[in-house]
Ligand code: 13P
């Protein structure tokens with residue numbers, strides 16, 4: 377695989393995030409753990425920086441290479457100047473430091489959510505048996521709005537709401553969506569909580585902030601986020617039109633799960649947030 381193809385894959389995703397209104401200013405960040413084919417696109421690259429210590433250790437990611445968006449960079453600009461807005465990094469053999477192999481010109485660094493991305497990669501590498509390689513964090517307005525609209529949001533009532541408002545949801549995220557209470561952006565606390573949640577989920581909502589989505593590649597991670605965000609949009613459109621008058625029932629959700637052979641976490645079914 378040529379490096380340009382890898383860069384185009386990232387640029388397409390970041391452009392889509394901008395187009396959807398999920399990546400205002402420098403909001404959102406993307407990372408991809410390079411697979412064998414993608415690693416072939418970066419062989420021969422020499423370290424462009426010293427080893428830079430990580431704020432968290434990720435020993436199971438020792439020696440792995442990643443493509444990351446840069447901190448403070450606008451995702452809409454990746455396609456215009458990839459060498460400035462994204463970069464390729466490599467972890468050391470202890471998973472405690474990284475160095476830049478390409479990009480992040482000039483004097484740039486990977487996203488401030490580096491710890492959340494790396495700990496998430498460590499979790500999903502193990503929990504999906506090396507299947508999942510992509511992590512996207514973005515600021516999806518409708519999901520964020522739900523975290524302001526309800527005071528009692530939880531993993532179960534948020535999952536139930538989304539499953540009930542859009543028939544794709546139970547198929548696309550049958551293990552539910554985690555709701556994490558507000559924590560400081562870029563903190564190790566948020567990073568650890570997110571990675572823990574990803575042991576069972578593919579999506580994690582950060583209260584009053586955004587979402588993290590994971591998948592085999594950026595398309596799958598993006599698609600999962602998009603489906604959840606669309607369900608939230610449908611819910612808010614109904615609320616604006618006078619409220620939800622009917623929604624997918626438990627039996628209908630079970631029928632969809634059976635039809636598509638989804639191993640859904642039915643125990644998450646709960647009432648609506650807000651007690652309605
Ligand atoms: P970065 O510019 O450091 O990627 O931060 C954006 C963001 O969304 C933080 O949560």
Ligand code: ZN
Pocket residue numbers: 403404513514515561585586
């Ligand atoms: Zn953010």
